[in-house]
Amino acid sequence: KMAAATMSPYFGQQMSSKNDLVPAWTSQEVSTGTTIMALEYDGGVVIGADSRTTTGAYIANRVTDKLTPIHDRIFCCRSGSAADTQAIADVVTYQLGFHSIELDEPPLVETAANLFRASCYRYREELTAGILVAGWDRRKGGQVYCVPIGGMLVRQPVSVGGSGSSYIYGFMDSNYKPNMTKDQCLELTAAAVSLAMERDGSSGGVVRLASISKDGVERRVILGNQLPKYSTH
Amino acid sequence: MNEHKGHKYIFQIVSGSILSWNAVLEGEANKVGYSLPAARKTGTTICGVVFKDGVILGADTRATEGMIVADKNCSKIHYISPNIYCCGAGTAADTEMTTQIISSNLELHALSTGRVPRVATANRMLKQMLFRYQGYIGAALVLGGVDCNGPHLYSIYPHGSTDKLPYVTMGSGSLAAMAVFEDRYKPDMEEEDAKRLVRDAIAAGIFNDLGSGSNIDLCVITKGKLDYIRPHDEANKKGVRTGDYKYKRGTTSVLTKSVTALNLEVVEETVLTMDTS
Numbered sequence: 001k002m003a004a005a006t007m008s009p010y011f012g013q014q015m016s017s018k019n020d021l022v023p024a025w026t027s028q029e030v031s032t033g034t035t036i037m038a039l040e041y042d043g044g045v046v047i048g049a050d051s052r053t054t055t056g057a058y059i060a061n062r063v064t065d066k067l068t069p070i071h072d073r074i075f076c077c078r079s080g081s082a083a084d085t086q087a088i089a090d091v092v093t094y095q096l097g098f099h100s101i102e103l104d105e106p107p108l109v110e111t112a113a114n115l116f117r118a119s120c121y122r123y124r125e126e127l128t129a130g131i132l133v134a135g136w137d138r139r140k141g142g143q144v145y146c147v148p149i150g151g152m153l154v155r156q157p158v159s160v161g162g163s164g165s166s167y168i169y170g171f172m173d174s175n176y177k178p179n180m181t182k183d184q185c186l187e188l189t190a191a192a193v194s195l196a197m198e199r200d201g202s203s204g205g206v207v208r209l210a211s212i213s214k215d216g217v218e219r220r221v222i223l224g225n226q227l228p229k230y231s232t233h
Numbered sequence: 234m235n236e237h238k239g240h241k242y243i244f245q246i247v248s249g250s251i252l253s254w255n256a257v258l259e260g261e262a263n264k265v266g267y268s269l270p271a272a273r274k275t276g277t278t279i280c281g282v283v284f285k286d287g288v289i290l291g292a293d294t295r296a297t298e299g300m301i302v303a304d305k306n307c308s309k310i311h312y313i314s315p316n317i318y319c320c321g322a323g324t325a326a327d328t329e330m331t332t333q334i335i336s337s338n339l340e341l342h343a344l345s346t347g348r349v350p351r352v353a354t355a356n357r358m359l360k361q362m363l364f365r366y367q368g369y370i371g372a373a374l375v376l377g378g379v380d381c382n383g384p385h386l387y388s389i390y391p392h393g394s395t396d397k398l399p400y401v402t403m404g405s406g407s408l409a410a411m412a413v414f415e416d417r418y419k420p421d422m423e424e425e426d427a428k429r430l431v432r433d434a435i436a437a438g439i440f441n442d443l444g445s446g447s448n449i450d451l452c453v454i455t456k457g458k459l460d461y462i463r464p465h466d467e468a469n470k471k472g473v474r475t476g477d478y479k480y481k482r483g484t485t486s487v488l489t490k491s492v493t494a495l496n497l498e499v500v501e502e503t504v505l506t507m508d509t510s
Contacts, residue, residue: 029368030394053396058408060388061396082394087364090357126367 028056029081031128033202035164035193036066036077038134038144039176040157041185044213045134045142048189049077050164050197051205062205067219071096073212074112074135079162080149081128088119088129109135113145113153121151130161136212164196164203171195182211194227276444278406279309279320280434281375282418283399284427287384287455288377291431292320293406293439294464295446302446308463310452314339314350315459317378318452319359322404323391324371331372335359352378352385356395364393373403379454406438406445413437424453432466439468 036049049066052059066078068089074096078085092115100107113133120129133145146152146159158176160168171192180188190207197203207222279292292309295302311319311332317339321328335358343350356376363370374389388401400418402410413434422430431451438445448464 029392030390053394055390060390061398063398064396081392083360083364083368083390083392086360086394090361 030055030060030083031081031202033164033200034066034079034162035168035196035200035203036079036130036132036161037165037168037172037189037192038077038132038159039180039185039189040134040142040144041180041182043142044136044182044211045144046182046185046189046209046211047075047077047132047134048193048207048209050162050193050203051208052197052203053082054202059204064205065208067208067210069093069217070112070133071100071107071135073106073137073214073217074109074133075210075212075217076112076116077132077134077161079130084127084129085131088116088127088131091119092116106137108137108139109133109143109145110137110140110155113143113147113155116145116147117151117153120147120149124149124151132159132161134212136214142213160192160196162196162203164193164200167199168192168196182213186211190222191228194222195230197227198230276406276442276446277309277322277404278402278410278435278438278442278445279322279375279404280402280407280410280414280431280438281320281377281386281388281400282414282422282427282431283377283384283386284422284424286424287379287453288386289424289427289431290318290320290375290377290452290454291435291465292450293435293445294448294450295439295444296325297444305447306464308450310450310461310463312336313355313376313378314343316349316380316454317352317355317376318454318461319355319377320375320403322373322375322407327370327372328374331359331362331370332374335362349380351380351382352376352387353380353382356387356389356397359389360393360395362393363389363391368392375401375403377452377454379456384454402434402438404438404445406435406442409437409441410434424455428453428465436466436468 031054033052033054034050038045038047047067051062051064053061053064068076068078070076070093076089078089092112095115096107096112099111116131116133120127128149130149131147133147136142143155144159145155158172160172175188186209189209193207206224207227210217210219276295276297277293281288281290290310294306296304296307309320311321313319313332313336319332321332335355338358339350339355359374363372368391371391373391376387376389378385386401387395387397388403389395399420400414402414417430428451432449435449447469449466449468451462451465453460
């Protein structure tokens with residue numbers, strides 16, 4: 001079984017069992033190698049992700065959408081095992097939808113984050129899931145919550161995740177400033193994810209962005225040829 | 234995860250069941266030095282494409298048991314509902330039974346809702362079942378169909394993750410087939426072009442992957458009609474023998490011939506009547 005698919009580099013093909021006709025990657029788990037990111041701004045949040053899903057060294061889906069809607073104004077960014085994160089997101093979507101109907105009110109981002117945390121912590125031994133929960137609600141405005149592998153829950157103004165995140169911590173620390181505008185946040189996210197995609201083998205494809213505010217959700221895609229270019233060689 | 238001997242607690246909300254103990258059995262057997270018999274796998278190339286009016290699913294027809302071809306003409310495109318079909322790669326028994334279970338449940342669901350089943354429903358049922366078994370059901374599926382919301386195509390992996398895409402390939406020959414798709418796929422193709430594309434993708438798998446072979450099956454699903462074309466292309470017809478190793482009587486000349494009668498004495502004779510009523 002693949003361990004911590006997010007942070008560890010790919011150690012080459014594991015021993016192919018019994019059958020030579022069927023290559024090793026057909027039996028390896030699907031992982032969203034990934035770079036994901038979420039930032040708060042005054043009035044909402046901006047989230048971004050790459051679009052690569054891998055089975056071993058093969059790219060199973062080069063146009064994945066890792067920004068998954070949980071509710072009208074709450075999204076999650078998924079990294080880790082594709083199966084685990086899809087299943088968790090489906091469960092939380094159901095739970096939050098039910099809760100919202102009971103309340104007769106749009107749910108809080110903190111509630112969604114706690115639902116993720118509850119599942120990720122309870123089944124921490126079985127799951128490989130690193131999730132960023134981001135959204136807007138009336139009580140606290142734009143919020144980003146980080147639920148990494150293990151099931152911790154912490155609110156942060158900026159958060160990055162996935163195997164590609166290691167390459168952009170420095171970029172984030174030096175370029176993020178509090179009280180940025182929505183467009184500055186979008187630019188920063190696009191730049192950061194592009195840089196990570198450039199360096200991380202498990203991240204690539206297109207950059208998917210979304211901004212969530214009181215007025216709703218705006219989604220956009222930056223295709224490969226439109227990505228900001230940094231390489232000089 | 235290997236530290237947990239015996240049982241793993243999976244999502245109680247989604248499942249409610251504890252993982253099958255067959256996983257434990259395999260572990261214990263391996264410890265004593267025995268290996269469980271090699272399951273029959275469909276080495277396989279399967280693929281699907283969304284075209285202008287619907288979806289086309291394609292598959293090869295070889296089933297392998299280790300390095301031997303167990304079935305030269307097996308059917309990998311399984312029925313889910315009149316408007317939804319599913320190709321299966323991986324362990325043959327797993328794909329067969331999984332698709333049958335979901336087909337049965339989907340029929341009951343359709344009777345209950347009074348509506349034509351949707352592809353998204355079949356996708357949900359399949360992914361939730363496969364996730365419950367944590368990848369031990371080795372079924373990699375290409376699910377396609379047409380419902381009230383148009384044509385849909387999903388790829389479903391053994392661990393329970395799914396992708397909704399305009400073209401997908403699965404199985405050991407998937408890289409060869411995907412190469413063909415990435416080169417020639419266009420959105421909103423005509424039916425004949427799409428059929429040719431799928432045929433070529435499967436052919437790429439058949440001729441370049443050892444785990445895939447024999448014929449090409451196609452399934453064209455559109456709003457009004459369903460074409461289950463088996464085989465669409467007999468790509469590997471068995472050759473006709475041009476010669477014969479049987480020697481004609483007289484090839485070797487007979488010099489002498491002597492006949493000795495074997496006299497047998499009947500010692501005992503018993504008659505057993507067979508009740509054929």
